[in-house]
Each structure stands twice: as structure tokens, then as C-alpha cells.
Amino acid sequence: MAVERTLAILKPDCVRKELIGDVLRRIQDAGFTILGLRMTRLSKREAEGFYAVHKGKAFFDELTTFMSSGPCVPVALEKENAIADFRALIGATNPKEAAEGTIRSDFAGSIGENIVHGSDSVANGQVEINYFFDQATLVANEPVG
Numbered sequence: 001m002a003v004e005r006t007l008a009i010l011k012p013d014c015v016r017k018e019l020i021g022d023v024l025r026r027i028q029d030a031g032f033t034i035l036g037l038r039m040t041r042l043s044k045r046e047a048e049g050f051y052a053v054h055k056g057k058a059f060f061d062e063l064t065t066f067m068s069s070g071p072c073v074p075v076a077l078e079k080e081n082a083i084a085d086f087r088a089l090i091g092a093t094n095p096k097e098a099a100e101g102t103i104r105s106d107f108a109g110s111i112g113e114n115i116v117h118g119s120d121s122v123a124n125g126q127v128e129i130n131y132f133f134d135q136a137t138l139v140a141n142e143p144v145g
């Protein structure tokens with residue numbers, strides 16, 4: 001299996017509920033390596049840019065208002081099969097449909113406030129990581145040994 005990178009975002013509800021540590025613990029327990037991590041508050045415009053693929057959908061304004069409502073924590077992650085494995089770890093978009101034991105099933109309140117983002121493809125993962133991190137920083141953070 002190929003080593004892949006994915007972008008996680010611990011969303012504003014995760015930060016507000018003081019779940020940063022719990023969610024990072026689960027991510028690390030699942031074998032992901034953290035290559036980059038920061039806390040930031042997105043402007044409405046930045047949230048619209050990040051979720052541009054959803055522009056025009058009924059939930060776009062609600063989504064981007066929520067994503068800019070408070071600080072979030074983007075995390076660049078690496079692992080074999082990272083894209084699929086991270087989506088499995090977080091569960092379905094709607095927490096009511098998420099498998100038992102997944103992050104969204106255990107922590108999320110609604111489809112709009114679902115604790116965590118995960119990239120849906122290797123190509124998108126790269127684009128999304130670049131939205132928040134300098135490539136040089138990630139290289140410098142690669143594990144030694």
C-alpha cells in the first residue's frame with residue numbers, strides 16, 4: 001500500500017467542546033504521523049475558498065459560517081492508505097449514519113457540526129494541505145529514524 005497524506009481539520013465544534021486532545025489521541029492511536037499542526041481562525045472568505053467545491057449547495061452558507069465561527073486545527077497527516085483509513089476512522093458525514101466507534105459517531109452533534117474534516121482523495125489531500133502548510137515545513141517535520 002502506498003504512503004499517502006491527508007488533511008484533517010479539527011472543526012470549531014471540536015475546539016469548543018475541548019476535544020482536541022481526544023481526537024488527536026485517536027488519530028495517533030490509528031497510526032497516523034502528524035507532519036503539521038496549527039490553530040487558526042478562518043475568515044468567511046477563507047472557508048468559502050476551502051469548500052469551493054460545495055459552492056451553490058443549500059448548506060454552503062451554513063457550512064462556511066460555521067467553519068469561520070471560531071478557531072479550528074488543521075493537521076497534515078501521513079500514513080499508508082491514509083485517505084481511506086482516515087475516512088474510516090472519522091465515519092460517515094452524518095454522525096447518525098457513522099459506524100459505531102468512529103470519531104463522528106462518538107463526538108459529533110449533527111451533519112453540520114461533525115467535529116472533523118478528512119480529504120477525499122490523494123490529489124485533494126495535497127491541495128488541502130497546501131491551503132494551510134508550507135511544503136518545506138512538512139518535509140522538515142518528517143520523522144527521523
Ligand code: GDP
Binds near residue numbers: 063
Ligand atoms: P465530508 O467529506 O464527510 O466532510 O463531507 P462533504 O465533503 O460531503 O461535505 C463537507 C461538509 O459539509 C461536511 O463535513 C458537513 O459538515 C457539511 N455538510 C454536508 N452535507 C450537509 C448538509 O446537508 N447540511 C449541513 N448543514 N452541512 C452539510
